[in-house]
Amino acid sequence: MNVHISQEQNAVVAVVSKFGAGIAKQISGLETKPSELNVRILKTSESAIVLAASTGHTHQLVKIYLTENKAGVTGFDRETGALIVARESGLTPHLLSYSLARKILIMEFIQGQSLAEMLTAGNCQALCFKLGRWLARFGKLTKAPVQPQSWHDYLIQCGTGPDSEVINQSRAFLQDFLIEDYALAKNDSAPGNWVVTPQGEFKGIDFEFAAHKPYGWDLLLTARSMVRLFPQFANELCEALCKGFCQSGAGRYDQFLALSKIFVAHTLSGPERNPTRLDTVLRAFNEASGRQLSLVVNAPYLDDCTERPDASLVQQFEHHLASVADQAWDDVDKETGGSAARSEEPASEPNTLHQAICTSCKGWCCSSGREKHAYIDRATIGRLRTQRPDLNKNDAVSYYLERLPDQSVTGSCLFHGKNGCGLPFETRSDRCRSFSCNSAKQLLQRSARHGFADALIIATENGQQMRATLLENGKITTATTTPSSPARRAPARAATLAEKGSSNG
Numbered sequence: 148m149n150v151h152i153s154q155e156q157n158a159v160v161a162v163v164s165k166f167g168a169g170i171a172k173q174i175s176g177l178e179t180k181p182s183e184l185n186v187r188i189l190k191t192s193e194s195a196i197v198l199a200a201s202t203g204h205t206h207q208l209v210k211i212y213l214t215e216n217k218a219g220v221t222g223f224d225r226e227t228g229a230l231i232v233a234r235e236s237g238l239t240p241h242l243l244s245y246s247l248a249r250k251i252l253i254m255e256f257i258q259g260q261s262l263a264e265m266l267t268a269g270n271c272q273a274l275c276f277k278l279g280r281w282l283a284r285f286g287k288l289t290k291a292p293v294q295p296q297s298w299h300d301y302l303i304q305c306g307t308g309p310d311s312e313v314i315n316q317s318r319a320f321l322q323d324f325l326i327e328d329y330a331l332a333k334n335d336s337a338p339g340n341w342v343v344t345p346q347g348e349f350k351g352i353d354f355e356f357a358a359h360k361p362y363g364w365d366l367l368l369t370a371r372s373m374v375r376l377f378p379q380f381a382n383e384l385c386e387a388l389c390k391g392f393c394q395s396g397a398g399r400y401d402q403f404l405a406l407s408k409i410f411v412a413h414t415l416s417g418p419e420r421n422p423t424r425l426d427t428v429l430r431a432f433n434e435a436s437g438r439q440l441s442l443v444v445n446a447p448y449l450d451d452c453t454e455r456p457d458a459s460l461v462q463q464f465e466h467h468l469a470s471v472a473d474q475a476w477d478d479v480d481k482e483t484g485g486s487a488a489r490s491e492e493p494a495s496e497p498n499t500l501h502q503a504i505c506t507s508c509k510g511w512c513c514s515s516g517r518e519k520h521a522y523i524d525r526a527t528i529g530r531l532r533t534q535r536p537d538l539n540k541n542d543a544v545s546y547y548l549e550r551l552p553d554q555s556v557t558g559s560c561l562f563h564g565k566n567g568c569g570l571p572f573e574t575r576s577d578r579c580r581s582f583s584c585n586s587a588k589q590l591l592q593r594s595a596r597h598g599f600a601d602a603l604i605i606a607t608e609n610g611q612q613m614r615a616t617l618l619e620n621g622k623i624t625t626a627t628t629t630p631s632s633p634a635r636r637a638p639a640r641a642a643t644l645a646e647k648g649s650s651n652g
């Protein structure tokens with residue numbers, strides 16, 4: 148065996164000598180003499196030795212955990228578990244084999260550069276965005292709901308987050324932001340624990356500290372690591388990480404951004420150490436208007452400029468309607484005992500609070516209704532048939548076509564007009580009648596928990612405030628710039644509401 152190490156690493160030689168034959172066989176897949184195994188030590192710690200090992204042209208990474216100490220044993224268990232979970236994800240090196248008895252892992256050797264070596268002031272924001280995406284994808288592998296708990300209580304208990312002064316400053320926000328999911332977290336966000344391949348892919352390495360944590364925990368640890376490296380870009384790095392992390396989850400960005408800033412606050416000093424953006428908006432609003440509102444939330448945002456939909460889209464929709472109407476009538480023709488596909492009677496219409504947040508957002512969730520044909524299916528038509536026995540199949544199709552607005556919100560569902568959905572609530576699809584995004588759910592939960600009836604709702608896009616809506620005494624008022632094109636967009640100001648009390652737009 149050719150072991151290229153120095154004299155003082157005899158202990159390592161001993162370990163490799165002991166397991167060399169087994170490692171060589173695992174790597175080459177053949178009976179290979181230990182003398183044909185080339186080994187280079189990459190890293191040693193009190194719990195493990197990491198080797199680059201090769202036989203011929205085959206290179207792999209071998210991690211030998213030292214079982215003399217507890218850290219070695221638990222580190223092996225945690226890393227093995229994480230690599231098994233992520234085996235098919237492409238987010239980590241591929242786990243090739245492992246020995247439970249000997250605490251050895253053999254995994255794919257990733258060619259690339261350590262993130263720690265790559266990071267510069269010039270590229271840290273772009274790399275953080277990609278890192279945020281990696282964190283979201285890794286978390287989602289094991290994300291599972293739990294009994295909700297507030298971030299406030301969690302941070303107080305965990306003891307490794309912000310100091311109590313920072314937690315107290317943002318108490319209201321942290322109490323309202325609920326942990327609803329746990330996931331396997333890497334739980335160690337040193338930048339040296341990612342390798343970036345020549346193709347720009349991120350691969351996480353070193354999972355010795357992996358543990359089940361609130362979803363988003365890795366985001367917070369990573370924000371702290373990055374801000375420690377580049378404190379001058381604290382806000383930008385938190386924003387980049389959160390944008391990457393929340394890319395596919397509407398409405399969560401501002402909450403995770405606020406949480407990240409709270410989490411990194413104690414690594415900063417001076418003016419960087421500030422309360423959350425929403426808290427600031429609410430304070431400014433209350434000061435300007437003389438109100439005492441306590442509830443402020445973010446909503447998703449959709450630009451509501453409209454256009455006449457392409458005729459081909461309407462035609463496709465008509466074909467879809469005709470097809471599902473055929474199916475609905477077939478169902479009833481074949482029906483025995485009334486078991487045809489027919490959705491349930493409508494759930495109740497959204498309450499005022501729900502309407503307020505949707506008014507502020509203006510129907511972000513309806514965007515997907517365009518390609519999904521407003522989610523109208525045979526069950527929707529079946530229900531219409533029950534509600535309106537006077538209609539025949541063609542009438543059912545006409546019922547929907549006649550309710551299409553002349554102008555639809557650009558890129559959104561064909562029923563989505565300037566004033567919202569063109570369909571009466573009772574004849575919308577099941578999905579449209581029951582859907583609530585996370586932001587809406589959280590608003591309702593917070594209101595129920597604290598008994599708040601009034602709220603300030605800020606619709607944001609990429610962290611920018613676009614529209615502010617006030618729900619007060621059951622009345623919804625909105626201040627918005629109603630931008631007609633991205634270039635003309637300007638942030639809506641909550642202060643506009645405070646000063647003018649403008650009416651719903």
Ligand code: SF4
Nearest residue numbers: 505508510511512584
């Ligand atoms: S449920 Fe309401 S607030 Fe949420 S995305 Fe849909 S329209 Fe917007």
Ligand code: SF4
Nearest residue numbers: 513516521560568579
């Ligand atoms: S039918 Fe109405 S509620 Fe459903 S996606 Fe279209 S606009 Fe939105």
